[in-house]
Each structure stands twice: as C-alpha cells, then as structure tokens.
Amino acid sequence: MPNAPKIIQRLSIKKLMKKQIFKLLLFGILISTLLFACKKEDVTPNRIAGTYIANEIEDYKTNKIEPSPNASGQSVKITVNLTNSEKNADLKFYIIENGKETLVASFNFIVSKDADGDYSLLDQTDNNKLMAFFIDNEADFYFATGYRISAKKQ
Numbered sequence: 001m002p003n004a005p006k007i008i009q010r011l012s013i014k015k016l017m018k019k020q021i022f023k024l025l026l027f028g029i030l031i032s033t034l035l036f037a038c039k040k041e042d043v044t045p046n047r048i049a050g051t052y053i054a055n056e057i058e059d060y061k062t063n064k065i066e067p068s069p070n071a072s073g074q075s076v077k078i079t080v081n082l083t084n085s086e087k088n089a090d091l092k093f094y095i096i097e098n099g100k101e102t103l104v105a106s107f108n109f110i111v112s113k114d115a116d117g118d119y120s121l122l123d124q125t126d127n128n129k130l131m132a133f134f135i136d137n138e139a140d141f142y143f144a145t146g147y148r149i150s151a152k153k154q
Contacts, residue, residue, distance in 0.1 A: 045086035045111050048119050048134045052078045052141075052151035060146040068149075073097065078141055078151055080121075080132075087111055089121050091132070091141075107131070 054068035054076035069075035077094040091107045109121035109131050121132035132141045137153040 045082055045119060048089070048111070048139070049080050049082045051154045052080065052139055053154055054078070054149045054151045056150040058148040058150070060148065069096075076149055076151070077101065078139075078149065082111065083108075091121065093141075 056065055057068050057070075057076065058065045075096045077096055079092045079094075081090045081092075082088070083090060087110060089109050089111050091109060092103060093105045093107075094101045095104050096102075107123070110124050110128075112120050112122050112128075114120065119134045120130055122128040123131050126144070130142060132139055139151050139153070141149040141151065143149070
C-alpha cells in the first residue's frame with residue numbers, strides 16, 4: 001500500500017501487529033497446555049510400594065512377548081514393600097492360576113533414584129544390577145533368568 005494515505009498504512013500495520021500478537025499468545029497457551037498435560041507424575045519411594053499386576057512378560061532367550069494373563073489363564077502378581085526407612089524394598093513374585101496365588105520368589109533390593117527423579121530397585125549382591133524401574137504407576141521388573149515383566153500398579 002505505498003500509495004495509500006499514511007493513516008490507512010498505520011491502521012493496517014496495527015491490525016497486522018494485533019494478529020501476530022494474538023497468534024503468539026495462542027501459540028504460548030497451546031505450548032503451556034501441552035507441557036502441563038505431558039508432565040510426568042512425581043514418583044516417591046512410598047508410591048512405588050504396593051501390588052503390581054503383570055500385563056506383559058518378555059522372554060529374552062526366545063525374544064517372545066506374551067500377555068498376562070496368558071492363554072492358560074496364568075497371571076503374575078508382584079508386591080513391593082519398603083523397609084529400612086524406604087531405603088530397601090522387599091519384592092515378592094507370585095503366579096496366579098485358577099484363583100490360587102503361589103509365591104515363586106522373594107528378593108530384597110535397595111531403592112535408588114536417578115537424575116530424572118525416577119525410582120528403581122537395584123540388587124546390591126549383583127553389582128547394583130537394575131532389577132525394577134518405576135514410572136508413574138507402571139514398572140518393569142527384570143529377572144536374572146532372562147525375563148522382563150511389565151506391570152501396572154493396582
């Protein structure tokens with residue numbers, strides 16, 4: 001609009017600036033909403049304690065992943081209880097079949113927190129090997145026999 005009167009040019013520039021400012025504000029609101037929605041829940045040592053029900057079992061030897069409960073109806077339950085001022089965790093591993101729970105193994109691990117604030121269980125007797133990793137209400141449990149169990153807290 002080089003030939004338009006200066007007042008019209010100024011109004012057009014102001015109108016464009018208002019549109020740009022509105023777009024920037026809208027973009028800012030969108031980004032802040034997404035960041036808030038994607039914020040990870042804080043996990044504390046107390047929050048990792050409880051009962052976990054497996055939803056997937058991976059066998060590293062055969063590279064096979066099965067759902068839990070499996071086709072024959074077996075499912076896996078894992079309980080985590082904190083001890084020693086939340087520095088240690090007792091882990092119990094159960095197989096559930098036909099409504100009957102059978103304790104398969106029991107472990108004692110140390111509770112650890114990584115740089116991101118996520119908690120894990122480490123085996124102090126095996127060079128602090130990672131045995132469980134917790135994010136929100138889900139956990140991955142790792143066993144020396146070559147299995148990973150993905151479970152959700154009840």
